[in-house]
Amino acid sequence: MSQITRIGVMTSGGDSPGMNAAIRAVVRTSIFCGLDVFGIYRGYEGLIDDQIEQLSSSSVSNIIQRGGTILKTARSKRFMEYTGRLQAYNNLKAHNIDAMVVIGGNGTFTGASLFDMEFDFPIIGLPGTIDNDLYGTDATIGYDTAINTVVEAADKIRDTASSHDRLFFIEVMGRDAGFIALRSGIACGAEFILVPETTTYIDNLARLLKHDWRRSKTSGIVIVAEGDESGGAYEVAAKVKEKVPELDTRVTILGHIQRGGSPSAFDRVLASTLGFISVRGLIQGQRGVMAGIVNKEIVYTPFDNAIKHHKDINKEMLEMSRILAL
């Protein structure tokens, strides 16, 4: 058994629906295990600024259904500097906190990994990002809710697209990964899905759209991941319009609406499970790892693998989406 008696918990990076459910699970599991638990506000920023306070079971009442994060979040430039990390370490020591659960994505785990190496400090990460771009978990906390948000919006856009015989380009989040685009695109029956993982040939896209319209279509949806190398939705729409001027095109950028809202049941269960096992993992001596679920099994993946090991999208599903939209 480890000597851990006081745990800190924080959310960091872009928020995602389900972070609150994860915080609740960490807090209540810690208290059940006889540990004191401390909320660190605004991620690494708050750690550097000593925005740390003890949490009780009632601090996390009535939050499982709420989007966002009660601990707030930030992207910290100061934590990238050694002086920032040293200040953070001194604050943790002043509170006698001896382990942390950090909930976030790539940037959060990069910082955590460095911090553990420099200060020998036990940390477990939970995958909290809508992007689903972490290796070592089938789904990240917030991904499912974000997809449902996109699908709800795309269904509404489909109504107006078909009323007006228009082609809509809908931009979804995903700087480096097309997971949101692929899954939401399949779910809303998108005619095309453009993702950063595959090359988009505008000539080909224009030709296929022209063909679809000649054959039978009068309206449609193209989902564009924001990180697609051919540009965002505005750029792609303009290039297509140039080649097929007869199309009546419109663009919708869904933006941060995808990060908010009440988490889906799937995200609440995932976040609760991961929050629970992260505390148990720390007590059992796990550290420097992200907790995830792969094929229904709990898996601990070293931070470096979770960040750098590339989780690829399923290209067959991309092909399938095209066939189903013909």
Ligand code: F6P
């Ligand atoms: O990492 C999550 C994410 O939502 C990305 O998909 C998106 O590109 C980015 O955050 C936006 O970040 P910000 O809220 O800082 O603009």
